[in-house]
Amino acid sequence: MKLLMAALTAATLLTNPAADPGHQPLPAKDGWANGTTGGSAATAGHVVTVTTRDQLAAAVKGDTPKIVYVKGTIDANTDSSGKPLSCTDYATNGYTLAGYLKAYDPATWGRTKVPTGPLESARAASEAKQAARVEIQVGANTTLIGVGTTARLLGANLIIKSDNVIVRNLTFADAFDCFPQWDPTDGSTGNWNSAFDDVSLQGGTHVWVDHNTFTDAPYPDSKEPTYFGRPYQQHDGELDITNAADLVTVEQNVFSQHDKTMLIGNSDSKTSDAGHLRVTVHHNVFDGVQERAPRVRFGQVHVYDNLYRSGAGFAYSLGVGKQSQIYAQNNNFQFGGGVTAADALHNWGGTGIHAEGSVVNGASVDLVAAFNAANPGNKLASTVNWTPTLYTGLQPASVLPAQLPGSAGAGHLG
Numbered sequence: 001m002k003l004l005m006a007a008l009t010a011a012t013l014l015t016n017p018a019a020d021p022g023h024q025p026l027p028a029k030d031g032w033a034n035g036t037t038g039g040s041a042a043t044a045g046h047v048v049t050v051t052t053r054d055q056l057a058a059a060v061k062g063d064t065p066k067i068v069y070v071k072g073t074i075d076a077n078t079d080s081s082g083k084p085l086s087c088t089d090y091a092t093n094g095y096t097l098a099g100y101l102k103a104y105d106p107a108t109w110g111r112t113k114v115p116t117g118p119l120e121s122a123r124a125a126s127e128a129k130q131a132a133r134v135e136i137q138v139g140a141n142t143t144l145i146g147v148g149t150t151a152r153l154l155g156a157n158l159i160i161k162s163d164n165v166i167v168r169n170l171t172f173a174d175a176f177d178c179f180p181q182w183d184p185t186d187g188s189t190g191n192w193n194s195a196f197d198d199v200s201l202q203g204g205t206h207v208w209v210d211h212n213t214f215t216d217a218p219y220p221d222s223k224e225p226t227y228f229g230r231p232y233q234q235h236d237g238e239l240d241i242t243n244a245a246d247l248v249t250v251e252q253n254v255f256s257q258h259d260k261t262m263l264i265g266n267s268d269s270k271t272s273d274a275g276h277l278r279v280t281v282h283h284n285v286f287d288g289v290q291e292r293a294p295r296v297r298f299g300q301v302h303v304y305d306n307l308y309r310s311g312a313g314f315a316y317s318l319g320v321g322k323q324s325q326i327y328a329q330n331n332n333f334q335f336g337g338g339v340t341a342a343d344a345l346h347n348w349g350g351t352g353i354h355a356e357g358s359v360v361n362g363a364s365v366d367l368v369a370a371f372n373a374a375n376p377g378n379k380l381a382s383t384v385n386w387t388p389t390l391y392t393g394l395q396p397a398s399v400l401p402a403q404l405p406g407s408a409g410a411g412h413l414g
Contacts (some may be wrong), residue, residue: 021168021413022047022067022145026208027392031249031280031302034390036206038143038166039067049147053078053156056136063140063162070170071147076134076156087178090130095122095179104182106228111184120181127179127195134175134196135159138167146170149411157196160204161243171213171410172198176234182227191230197237201245213254213409214238220257222312235259237292241299242266244276254285254409257311261289265297268322268349273298280391281306283400285408286317295319295348296326302388304329307400310339317343318367320350325384328367330357332397341365342374352381359397 025037039046046066050056053076059068077085100123104115115123134155138144140162146152146169154173177194184190198214201207216235224232238255240263241248255261262281265273277299286293288311294301296319303326308317310333317333318326333344341360344367345353355367368382395403406412 022069022143026166026249029390030208030392031251031282031390032247032278033206033208033249033280034247036164036166036208036247036249037141038164038208039065039141040143041065041141042067042143050074052082053133053136054080056153060136060138060142060144065141067143067145069145069147070151070153072150073152073154074156075154076136077130077154078133085133087130090178091126092129093118093122093125095119095126100182101227104184106184106190109184111190114183114185115181123179123181127177130178131157131195138162138165140164142166143168144170146410151410153198156198158199160199160201160207163205165204165206166208166210167199167212168208168210169212169410169413171215172238173215173217174219175236176219177236178234180232180234184228189229192227192233194234194236197240199239200237201239201241201248203243203245204248205246207245207248209239209248209250209253211252211408211410211413213256213411214258215256216258221259233259237261237263240264240266241277241279241294242273243270244273246276246278248279250279250281250284252283252408252412254287255289255293256285256287257289259290259313261286261292262294263292264294264299264301265321265324268297270297274323277301280388282391283393283404283408285309285404288312291315291317291346292319293317295321295346296324296350297321298323300325300327300386302327302329302391303331304391305393305395305397305400306331307404308333308335308344310335310337314339314343316346318353318355319346319348320353320380321348322350324350324353325386326353327384327386327388328353328355328358330394330397331359332400333358333360334401335361340374341367341370345371345380347371347375347378347380350380352384354382354384357397
């Protein structure tokens with residue numbers, strides 16, 4: 001049965017809260033977020049339905065238990081009257097893309113220093129002006145849930161720095177940055193870097209992210225132009241977990257057609273993340289994403305029963321970073337276009353990953369052995385220093401292609 005009938009109101013739902021997903025806590029032992037209740041204890045006065053950006057931002061504030069239902073599409077790039085805001089509306093202090101490209105063209109600016117000066121300051125100020133609209137801070141003890149099959153947050157970046165938050169049954173679409181920064185020192189050829197994720201767990205704890213769809217539509221990366229020989233990247237992460245965020249369960253979501261998908265731990269130098277970043281990632285579909293599914297630093301991360309489908313520009317699925325402890329079980333990889341089992345992993349300065357029960361294109365494969373055979377100078381150990389105990393519903397990887405496409409993502413909660 002689909003989640004919620006659109007005609008139901010919050011008052012009606014309160015008459016039978018046990019049947020309402022908005023009142024449901026995370027089931028026991030369902031990953032590292034065990035014990036998360038969100039707004040399930042909300043009283044009638046703290047159950048609301050929102051349809052605009054300003055209603056949403058106001059409803060999710062504060063620490064009182066609350067359930068916030070999203071109905072229809074909410075566009076974060078709108079003003080308080082609901083008028084759409086374009087990149088031109090945010091531009092300030094004389095910023096123009098043409099001027100920025102001229103000022104920092106590597107042919108004149110060079111490739112050894114990041115941009116500084118008036119136009120870089122104008123870019124940062126313009127980006128901050130957009131952030132004031134699209135970044136929405138979520139308070140503690142909150143359940144944010146979509147109504148029916150069409151609830152969508154367009155261009156929004158949810159920021160979760162608080163404790164005990166549930167996010168369910170929403171489509172997150174096209175969180176774009178109007179003002180990416182050029183960094184000629186990023187990599188060997190430089191890169192454009194943007195600011196906004198769909199969902200950013202920046203120190204948030206006890207967070208359950210369930211049955212959501214993440215997409216760049218209607219403006220995927222494939223439509224981006226190229227400047228200075230690099231894609232003009234206006235999208236950052238779909239779901240990033242950083243700044244010592246902890247005790248997180250990510251399940252039954254669809255992540256589609258994206259580059260930098262899920263980053264767990266944002267910097268090798270942030271050693272204070274050690275002992276945090278405990279995350280469970282299970283029964284998700286990673287469809288056509290290029291990398292970071294997830295990429296991990298420091299954390300103990302259980303990745304099980306996920307379905308991976310490679311697409312254009314594929315780089316890797318599981319990124320093994322500094323002091324990461326990934327325990328991967330029963331994941332199914334459907335690779336095409338010359339992508340092999342060895343490409344499922346990438347070593348970003350890690351030491352090892354436990355990977356068992358993996359299926360690649362219908363065949364059982366030892367991912368670590370395949371990676372080490374293809375990368376003899378950069379081998380990974382096949383063990384980590386922990387074993388998961390908080391998990392439910394472990395299934396063989398072979399059943400996932402038939403099951404997950406019809407059960408994961410927004411509109412399939414039930």
